[in-house]
Amino acid sequence: MSQSSTMKIKITFFLIINVGIFVLGQSEATKMKPISDGPTSSPLPTHSEKEIPSPQYKHFLEECEKRITEECATEIFNEIFRNKTISENCCTKLVDDMGPDCHTIMIQRERDLLKDNKENDVIISKSEELWKRCSKITPVNKNRQYPKVPERQYLPGYNKFLNECEKKLTEKCGAQILDVVFDKNKVAANVDKDCCSKLFEMGHECRNEMHVRLEHLAIRKKETGSDVVKEKGHQILKYCEEINSS
16 A cells, blocks of 8 residues: 555544544434444445535444544554554454444445555455454443444435436336336236346345335325335235246
């Protein structure tokens, strides 16, 4: 890694964790829930220097920032980027105070802002090794309320993700699915084979997000309940599975 890249990462790292560059706006607070011994099973955000974080995501970062000292932030950075060893005290603070979501997102942000793609895999690997080693010293307290990463819609890169999903599904197939979900007279068989193929080709994460957006749309329309949307969504997936396997 070049000296300039290292310096840029270090500056960004301290801005995120210690200086508090992110200011909480007027928004609902990110919910804090007990989590397991690993990061929340939520898609990781894609960070960009130009993108303005959502209030929910800024709040999450603020909560992470409160839980780490400058000394330990330096040790975490040095462990991952300079091959130095973190102290047992900071290992404890990383696991017992910050929690897995904060650790994962902070390192993910550093990786995204790093221009040298060759270093990405190394950074992630070292980050995972650090967490495993520290969690052996101080096991995760499953009853402790750690900061929890917000839902995908509040994460950086969400609009780009949606655009990619929409391109994979196409406008035509999206309209077919909407018709089936919200028209009482239409059934899963009204989705044609080509759209069934696209529905599965778009991937699990895109399908999940599409389902969430349909539920939100149902709530706004007040004509079709979320239970009906879930059931019709299940019917479409089951039908398309049969079509694709035939």
